[in-house]
Amino acid sequence: MMDEGRGSEIDELEALIQPGRExxxxxxxxxxxxxxxxxxxxxVEPDTWAPILKHLQPEHxxxxxxxxxxxxxxxxxxxxxxKALGGILDEMQTDxxxxxxxxxxxxxxxEVFKQIPSxxxxxxxxxxxxxxxxxxxxxxxELVSVLETVSIREAVEAVRKAHEDVDKIITVFVVxxxxxxxxxxxxxxxxxxxxEARVSDEMEPKVTEVTTDLDQEEVARIFDRYSLVxxxxxxxxxxxxxxxxxxxxxxVLIEEAEEDMMVVAGAPQAEPEKVYSGSVLSVAGxxxxxxxxxFCGGMLASLILQRSASVFAEVxxxxxxxxxxxxxxxxxxxxxxxxxxxxxxxxxxxxxDVVRNVMRDLSIGLIIxxxxxxxxxSLVSLWHGNPMIGLCVxxxxxxxxxxxxxxxxxxxxxxxxxxIDPAIAAGPLITTINDVTGVIIYSFVARxxxxxMS
Amino acid sequence: MMDEGRGSEIDELEALIQPGRExxxxxxxxxxxxxxxxxxxxxVEPDTWAPILKHLQPEHxxxxxxxxxxxxxxxxxxxxxxKALGGILDEMQTDxxxxxxxxxxxxxxxEVFKQIPSxxxxxxxxxxxxxxxxxxxxxxxELVSVLETVSIREAVEAVRKAHEDVDKIITVFVVxxxxxxxxxxxxxxxxxxxxEARVSDEMEPKVTEVTTDLDQEEVARIFDRYSLVxxxxxxxxxxxxxxxxxxxxxxVLIEEAEEDMMVVAGAPQAEPEKVYSGSVLSVAGxxxxxxxxxFCGGMLASLILQRSASVFAEVxxxxxxxxxxxxxxxxxxxxxxxxxxxxxxxxxxxxxDVVRNVMRDLSIGLIIxxxxxxxxxSLVSLWHGNPMIGLCVxxxxxxxxxxxxxxxxxxxxxxxxxxIDPAIAAGPLITTINDVTGVIIYSFVARxxxxxMS
Numbered sequence: 001m002m003d004e005g006r007g008s009e010i011d012e013l014e015a016l017i018q019p020g021r022e023x024x025x026x027x028x029x030x031x032x033x034x035x036x037x038x039x040x041x042x043x044v045e046p047d048t049w050a051p052i053l054k055h056l057q058p059e060h061x062x063x064x065x066x067x068x069x070x071x072x073x074x075x076x077x078x079x080x081x082x083k084a085l086g087g088i089l090d091e092m093q094t095d096x097x098x099x100x101x102x103x104x105x106x107x108x109x110x111e112v113f114k115q116i117p118s119x120x121x122x123x124x125x126x127x128x129x130x131x132x133x134x135x136x137x138x139x140x141x142e143l144v145s146v147l148e149t150v151s152i153r154e155a156v157e158a159v160r161k162a163h164e165d166v167d168k169i170i171t172v173f174v175v176x177x178x179x180x181x182x183x184x185x186x187x188x189x190x191x192x193x194x195x196e197a198r199v200s201d202e203m204e205p206k207v208t209e210v211t212t213d214l215d216q217e218e219v220a221r222i223f224d225r226y227s228l229v230x231x232x233x234x235x236x237x238x239x240x241x242x243x244x245x246x247x248x249x250x251x252v253l254i255e256e257a258e259e260d261m262m263v264v265a266g267a268p269q270a271e272p273e274k275v276y277s278g279s280v281l282s283v284a285g286x287x288x289x290x291x292x293x294x295f296c297g298g299m300l301a302s303l304i305l306q307r308s309a310s311v312f313a314e315v316x317x318x319x320x321x322x323x324x325x326x327x328x329x330x331x332x333x334x335x336x337x338x339x340x341x342x343x344x345x346x347x348x349x350x351x352x353d354v355v356r357n358v359m360r361d362l363s364i365g366l367i368i369x370x371x372x373x374x375x376x377x378s379l380v381s382l383w384h385g386n387p388m389i390g391l392c393v394x395x396x397x398x399x400x401x402x403x404x405x406x407x408x409x410x411x412x413x414x415x416x417x418x419x420i421d422p423a424i425a426a427g428p429l430i431t432t433i434n435d436v437t438g439v440i441i442y443s444f445v446a447r448x449x450x451x452x453m454s
Numbered sequence: 455m456m457d458e459g460r461g462s463e464i465d466e467l468e469a470l471i472q473p474g475r476e477x478x479x480x481x482x483x484x485x486x487x488x489x490x491x492x493x494x495x496x497x498v499e500p501d502t503w504a505p506i507l508k509h510l511q512p513e514h515x516x517x518x519x520x521x522x523x524x525x526x527x528x529x530x531x532x533x534x535x536x537k538a539l540g541g542i543l544d545e546m547q548t549d550x551x552x553x554x555x556x557x558x559x560x561x562x563x564x565e566v567f568k569q570i571p572s573x574x575x576x577x578x579x580x581x582x583x584x585x586x587x588x589x590x591x592x593x594x595x596e597l598v599s600v601l602e603t604v605s606i607r608e609a610v611e612a613v614r615k616a617h618e619d620v621d622k623i624i625t626v627f628v629v630x631x632x633x634x635x636x637x638x639x640x641x642x643x644x645x646x647x648x649x650e651a652r653v654s655d656e657m658e659p660k661v662t663e664v665t666t667d668l669d670q671e672e673v674a675r676i677f678d679r680y681s682l683v684x685x686x687x688x689x690x691x692x693x694x695x696x697x698x699x700x701x702x703x704x705x706v707l708i709e710e711a712e713e714d715m716m717v718v719a720g721a722p723q724a725e726p727e728k729v730y731s732g733s734v735l736s737v738a739g740x741x742x743x744x745x746x747x748x749f750c751g752g753m754l755a756s757l758i759l760q761r762s763a764s765v766f767a768e769v770x771x772x773x774x775x776x777x778x779x780x781x782x783x784x785x786x787x788x789x790x791x792x793x794x795x796x797x798x799x800x801x802x803x804x805x806x807d808v809v810r811n812v813m814r815d816l817s818i819g820l821i822i823x824x825x826x827x828x829x830x831x832s833l834v835s836l837w838h839g840n841p842m843i844g845l846c847v848x849x850x851x852x853x854x855x856x857x858x859x860x861x862x863x864x865x866x867x868x869x870x871x872x873x874i875d876p877a878i879a880a881g882p883l884i885t886t887i888n889d890v891t892g893v894i895i896y897s898f899v900a901r902x903x904x905x906x907m908s
């Protein structure tokens with residue numbers, strides 16, 4: 001999101017940082033959304049941040065601090081005095097505080113924790129105990145809840161009291177006398193219900209809820225399933241512990257898509273945050289492991305070709321078609337794998353329906369393999385004037401593409417059953433397996449054909 | 455999302471479809487969320503849907519119809535009588551109606567359109583004129599808006615009037631006398647502001663807005679940037695035309711992630727909906743185009759190897775290392791491409807910063823290439839007892855991996871500049887280019903080494 005005016009805004013900001021222009025700087029910052037301040041501040045050197053942070057309103061600074069990348073958060077903290085920090089932390093939501101503390105180096109985190117208002121400290125500590133990728137890890141504890149036995153008037157009063165502390169009030173959560181989540185009061189209930197009516201008579205029963213230990217990907221799926229903008233989070237006893245709003249789920253979806261892409265690209269160890277800011281050497285280290293698996297696969301393929309040297313030495317030209325065989329098998333296998341991965345993730349392919357879908361993919365693979373096999377047989381036969389060579393390459397290609405396609409579609413459900421991320425199957429793993437399988441098939445077919453020729 | 459009780463729920467539903475159990479069926483359906491009904495109904499044969507649809511409440515049937523896949527929507531429409539259909543369409547939101555009509559075969563769509571309540575027809579027609587992947591294409595026209603000059607009391611009255619027709623009221627949109635979007639009234643404003651106060655004095659100025667022609671991916675980015683749960687959509691004149699809620703954006707994020715994955719898997723023509731339900735032959739057709747590009751690349755690689763036949767015939771073993779070279783180059787290239795693609799998409803890599811990031815990737819690529827090159831040189835030298843062969847393979851591998859890495863990171867920004875989806879770069883295209891480049895480098899290096907040896 002770089003809009004046209006960004007360059008001039010940066011110039012303006014840099015001019016306003018100069019001493020004597022504090023009032024203009026304050027006005028300038030007041031008119032910007034904290035997300036835009038975050039963008040601008042990234043463009044100036046961190047050691048000039050101090051005057052900007054000093055003139056930001058604490059609630060804007062709180063949003064800014066939540067939005068920055070971990071290394072930028074450290075720069076932020078270095079540029080701000082302890083007293084101002086207390087005010088900013090007071091404005092932050094407990095879930096953002098927990099995230100901040102988890103990202104910071106331990107020593108800094110301990111220092112920051114001491115500055116958190118004491119009534120929030122306990123909640124932040126509790127939030128930090130949840131797995132960061134669970135519902136508990138992404139929920140916020142700021143919410144409005146009322147007992148089902150109170151009146152609508154009291155519920156309105158509860159909203160009035162809470163609305164300073166709670167951002168984005170979408171619904172009022174209703175709980176029973178044990179604190180268990182039972183229903184919701186919407187916007188219109190508070191406005192139109194008779195003030196003396198009991199909350200339990202006016203509320204909507206809850207559509208759904210999530211438990212604190214539910215994986216964040218499942219939370220996203222439930223939001224999608226029920227078209228939610230907010231959901232209540234309960235513990236195992238059903239007690240309301242927090243809420244998750246749609247914007248938290250956006251972050252999850254973006255993060256998960258990013259992780260899947262990295263897995264497919266063969267760099268699952270590469271944490272998105274660090275790939276762009278880490279040292280060159282550390283990034284090389286993150287990218288290495290999968291490359292080594294490809295390396296082993298490639299070496300294995302070479303070894304197999306060498307074991308068949310007697311065959312290939314007779315007709316060296318056969319060896320030159322290895323890139324066609326490995327390239328095509330790898331490609332068709334990734335397609336099949338990805339289609340199965342997405343099918344499982346979106347529910348297009350039900351777990352009970354895996355075998356039927358693999359068989360379906362086999363039929364598709366056979367058609368594609370037949371077309372490509374025929375094509376390569378004709379081309380190579382014409383090219384070399386030897387239909388046996390053409391047929392040898394064509395049959396190998398068709399056989400290895402069909403195998404690759406079946407392997408590609410069967411792998412993701414198998415990986416998932418063993419609790420491994422099925423996205424791995426679309427990455428270098430399947431390509432490498434397909435390279436080796438393709439080469440084995442090719443050696444085998446070549447041997448058969450040549451023994452037939454001689 | 456298959457929970458434990460699903461199997462028994464299906465049995466129960468099948469028992470309740472039998473004649474004479476209508477009341478039990480009605481009660482059973484009343485207790486389920488429409489999203490759960492959608493799941494259950496998929497498990498029974500479409501020709502037994504009629505009694506289920508008959509006993510669903512129209513508002514539940516409306517949600518169900520919106521949630522079904524295109525081919526299931528046709529089954530739904532076949533099983534329902536015209537009168538009931540009118541009631542269901544009346545309960546549907548205009549954006550869901552527009553989506554439905556766009557998915558249906560033209561003839562059915564015309565029939566359905568006639569059943570839409572006449573006051574909605576015009577709006578649906580307007581919505582259908584927008585690009586389905588733009589803000590106009592995903593927005594709904596149901597919203598609550600008030601003039602800035604009215605009182606809070608009148609705003610409350612407007613909400614009261616609208617709340618039958620508008621699902622999920624999150625905010626009241628405030629417009630000026632020209633209909634231009636100017637601000638918002640939140641939950642708390644309606645409850646706590648003095649009833650006689652002017653809306654313009656109480657409202658929050660709008661944080662942001664999107665225009666009807668904005669791409670849906672940009673809309674998602676704006677939701678993420680400002681942590682929104684809802685946004686107003688305006689035309690070029692700033693007139694409020696509709697709203698987009700966070701759940702619509704979830705669908706966009708899921709859809710876009712799916713599309714990106716399909717592009718990376720080398721099946722960008724494969725529309726997610728049709729891959730799982732289309733005929734085997736049509737899916738094979740969707741998957742073919744990219745495979746053919748790999749095919750051409752592979753054949754080109756073969757041709758290059760054959761042109762160097764004189765070199766390779768001398769040392770046939772060199773040809774057996776082609777899978778290592780192509781496999782590793784493809785892999786490291788995809789990694790670089792994906793890291794750049796995600797960096798551009800998330801803003802980790804700014805457009806002005808592309809060159810620095812390509813250079814950074816070059817350094818990383820050089821480190822990885824040096825490690826792999828050294829490894830393969832040592833292994834092959836030991837294995838074949840000939841350091842010249844080892845060095846020839848190692849130097850070729852290092853050179854082709856470095857090239858692959860640079861090509862991988864440079865391609866996405868170049869594609870983006872030409873308005874092409876940069877995700878293509880992580881797919882078979884880059885792998886194929888890398889295969890060919892790797893083979894060219896290998897032939898060249900082999901020739902140099904062998905002329906040195908002789």
